[in-house]
Amino acid sequence: MSEAHDVQALSDVDIHVYEAVASQTVETGGAGLGGLIRATGLSEEEVRHGLARLVEYGYVVPQGDGYALGPHTFEVEY
Known part of the structure; x- marks a missing residue:
């Protein structure tokens, strides 16, 4: 993430997807597209x-066939 991005600029969908990535990453170490859709x-x-x-902003990073959390400056509860 080369520049800071305002988390408030993210849409509700972006936040929902981020929360799903965070939850699956904690549980399994990564998040696949199918699991995120479900x-x-x-x-x-x-x-x-x-x-x-989220990848553009650096909050989520590609990892193998899925995604993981990138550096971030905010927390979510799931």
């Missing part, structure tokens, strides 16, 4: 869009 109840397109934005 966990969020969102469409694949919505999850992919949220992941793209």
Whole structure:
């Protein structure tokens, strides 16, 4: 993450996807697309869009075939 991003600029969908990534990462060490779609109840397109934005901001990072948490300056409860 080369510059700071305001977490308040994230959409509700982005936050929902982030929370799902965080939950699955804590439980299993990573989050796959299928699991994120099931966990969020969102469409694949919505999850992919949220992941793209989170990766762009550096809050989520690609890890193998899935995703993990990147550096962040905020906390979520799940």
